[in-house]
Amino acid sequence: MLRDLVAAAREELPFAVSLRRRLHATPELGGQEVDTARLVAAALPLRPVFVNGTTNLVARVGGPGPAVLVRAELDGIELREETGVPHAAVNGRMHACGHDVHCAALVALVRAAHRLQDRLPAPLLAVFQASEERTPSGAEEILEADEATGTVRAAVAAHV
Numbered sequence: 001m002l003r004d005l006v007a008a009a010r011e012e013l014p015f016a017v018s019l020r021r022r023l024h025a026t027p028e029l030g031g032q033e034v035d036t037a038r039l040v041a042a043a044l045p046l047r048p049v050f051v052n053g054t055t056n057l058v059a060r061v062g063g064p065g066p067a068v069l070v071r072a073e074l075d076g077i078e079l080r081e082e083t084g085v086p087h088a089a090v091n092g093r094m095h096a097c098g099h100d101v102h103c104a105a106l107v108a109l110v111r112a113a114h115r116l117q118d119r120l121p122a123p124l125l126a127v128f129q130a131s132e133e134r135t136p137s138g139a140e141e142i143l144e145a146d147e148a149t150g151t152v153r154a155a156v157a158a159h160v
Helices: 002-011 013-025 034-043 099-115 138-144
Strands: 057-061 067-073 124-129 152-157
Touching (some): 002 013, 013 034, 099 124
Parallel strands (some): 067 152
């Protein structure tokens, strides 16, 4: 199963790179990730839940039971990008912490898992967290939401 999931994720890499570049070019600050959340939601193979009407997204792949939660972050920070890459942000904000990478990678995982959902050993709960760089954090809203309560067996998060 793991081999199949890795192969399916590998097939998603070109899409993930393209998505990452689109996200990188248009970062939004915490609490303002409206376009970012819409772009991520449109890239998913299933309809995510917008938690409590915010830009926090939760998407579940697989059947019932405790899930493995994987988290990514949506927000950028106020920082002028000077990299000169073709997909550089020009709005005075930047995904300097790699949140664009987190989101694109998690979208790729969701797309791969969705293709194999009947064979997953546990459901996948994908959480796209808004406002990670601000206080209060979007994590607080997610923890209070029904979509994430009592459904998690393990949680995974990475920072680039």
